[in-house]
Amino acid sequence: MPSVKEQGAVYGNLLAYKQYTRPSAQRVFGQYSFRNKKGPKHHENVQRLLEILAINGKLTTWGMAKTHLSDTSNIRSQEKDYRRLLIGRMARGKHTMGLLDIGLVVKDGKNIQKAPADLYRLSLHGILYCLDVINLSEKDLEKMAEKYADVLPQIFGRWKYLKSMIGSDTDRLKTLASGMFMDNIQISNITALPIYELMTYLNVKYQNNFEQINEEDLADQISYWFYTNLLIPSKRSNTNESKQWKKLLDNDLALKKWYYKFVDEAISFYTNRFKQIKNLKS
DNA sequence: TACTACGAGATATCCTCAGT
């Protein structure tokens, strides 16, 4: 994965997504899909660009324009528009935010077929924003999962498998994208499982990364959240959630190993803390 | 045949002006 400097964008952990990125993006780029409700043209332009990146993965600005245009002069002017939306613009000495400034899009490598040109793709925050705001069809969502499999390996990397095992429960990722179920104490007594404790530890684990986090760590944080959230019983089904969940992990040992590393970390975190208070007793 | 000049495709910056 490219470094922060190479990515040309800075983003923080999930809390930063909830408290900063999501509100900022909604203010500047829209709270709802332009397809559902007509808003400013700017929102539509940005959302169309995000859709292109969601469906196609890494592209140069020229490549983005080429996805829906064939005439060279049209491509040329469209390409400039996309660039402007990506990097923002200067007017009267003031910089207005582009998609890179907010952190929804990052640079990922260069296209060197011709003169070296930046390749752009969605960041994890950008993926979440798309899930939250842009109404991607199931088909497009599948394409996004395929194109971003290496960015979010534990979820998008096994999307088909997840679909086959848990079906529409993959939509829980949209719950995260909408900023819910991250620090809710309400989940503490839903089941006997320590969901609340795991979610709390998840926030603790990455608490120093509010300002900045590297992509692999954020992908882990999102994925830990996702698999922990899957343990929360859904209202509509009566099926035994934890049984299904166990099956999901048992059929994918790499996934299981990865997830339980997190569980073990959480256990030792809490064990140590309780040890401290016990020590005060004797 | 080897070489070069040129056009087209691509990428990148900066600037102006109009509309709301």
Added chain:
DNA sequence: ACTGAGGATATCTCGTAGTA
């Protein structure tokens, strides 16, 4: 103040038509 639209310009690559 912000956005849309687009002009001007520079640079780089590559294929090829035309030339030495």
